[in-house]
Amino acid sequence: MDTPREPIYLDHNATAPLLPEVVDAMVPYLREHFGNPSSAHVYGRRAKEAVDRARSQVAALIGAATEEIFFVAHGTEANNLAIRGVLAALPDKRHVVTSVIEHPATTEPCRELERHGGQVTWLPVDGEGRVRVSEAVAALRSDTALVTLMHSNNETGVLQPIAEVAREARARGVCVHTDAAQSVGKLSLSVDGLGVDLLTVVGHKFGAPKGVGALYVRKGTPVRPVLLGAGHERGLRPGTENVASIVGLGVACDVALRTVETEAARVRGLRDELWERLRARVPGLALNGHPVERLPNTLNVRFPSVSGTALLAAAPEVAASTGSACHAGEESASSVLSAMGIEPGAALGSVRLSLGRTTTHQDVVAAAEALASAWKRLAPPPR
Structure with missing residues (x-):
């Protein structure tokens, strides 16, 4: 039969299915290289070297500096850290601009802001699924902390005019975040080309494992940790690093770059x-x-x-x-x-x-x- x-x-x-290269790279860190990256002995140093190498690979894919990459568990955490972290760092600014077609990982933190007295401008989209730049610019205010717009929609794949919006927002001193979960690894993009301050990377959308992602944070961007704990990820994201999955994310980024x-x-x-x-x-x-x-x-x-x-x-x-x-x-x-x-x-x-x-x-x-x-x-x- x-x-x-x-x-x-x-x-x-x-x-997306795991890339074969990703699986091969991860296996040693599931077996023999089991050390904690925070440990000073040889087992820890091997793990830390692997995390550092992966950080460089993620940075290379999006044109960032290595120290601007922070590893997280998933896109939801990255978006929460970007939105809530910027708001926490700018307590006098309680206004966010976003769109009506965002992923729940963006809309829910924005609704939480509204529940606690902040304000959100929900930008509409046109018949082709795109935000109008003029409406995004018109929504900017003196108390706007952040513009957060997805780079590409998960349902339609439609790309948003991030660079145009970011240019106007940052000229007014407003931080810009883009959820690029669906774009990274599928399109050539760079953080400078987009002009953003924060960008979300999600591993399992382009051949890395589930349960690992990264947040790009441009140097000098005001952001505070959402989770409280030890000093991992330079104090922005506490918690022992998921070394094997981080290695997988790095390799997926390296494959995508090429x-x-x-x-x-x-x-x-x-x-x-x-x-x-x-x-x-x-x-x-x-x-x-x-x-x-x-x-x-x-x-x-x-x-x-x-x-x-x-x-x-x-x-x-x-x-x-x-x-x-x-x-x-x-x-x-x-x-x-x-x-x-x-x-x-x-x-x-x-x-x-x-x-x-x-x-x-x-x-x-x-x-x-x-x-x-x-x-x-x-x-x-x-x-």
Whole structure:
């Protein structure tokens, strides 16, 4: 009996498979190199050297100085440290500017600020999912501590005009943070090119393990620790370092530094072919988000007259996701798509297809066939 084929994995924005190089690099630090980086003996020194090397690799990928990289457990912690840490360092400034399409790791700290008497300006987005620079600039005030905008949206892949907003904000003395969880490792970017003061890196989005990330903090940026403890990570993030995972993050960054441009071009070609194949088979298929200013790996599309959840259930050959939420058996449209002005009933037909390093041309052909066939079975016949 033939072993059933695993579904085609098109959910790389949720998490990416570990790179083989990452696994190989991590294993020695799970076995023999078990020391605590804070220990002075040889076991500790070996661990510290590995952490220092990884710090340099992360810094190189985003064009930062090594001492500007701080390791954390995940993107949620990095975003909390950026937002809450800046607010703690600037107690007289209780206003933050963000957008309505941020990840909960950003929106929840902002809502917490509101609950404690601070103010947040929630920027809308246009029909293509982008913040308007003029509205971001107009929101800046004398008591604005921080602008925090994601670099690329996790659902649509749409890129935000970070550099333009950062230029205006920093000219007014306002700190700028970008959650680049979905961008780092998929696009060439630099902290100076973006002009940001803080930037979030998440390992498991580009081939490192889950449970490790980093926060870039430009030298001189006012930020205080959120967790209290010992002096790890130069006092900004206490807690014994997750050495093996940090090593993995460093290697993933090193691989990305060498290959990101060629891999982005490859996966963009596959994504565009997937779009063309689906569009040829599904009349009325629509793209969610900006046609150009988006991640090279991300395709978010609306299938007419069907639920995205039902469509994926009818196409088990494909592992992907929707942006909708399901509560008590009832679906609700993605808040990101709703913010873009897409009618809720139409938004429910949306599916996010995110490609990655393991995606092949054969995967694209088979996925397009499976999804188009499923839509044809589910969609009501034309009148």
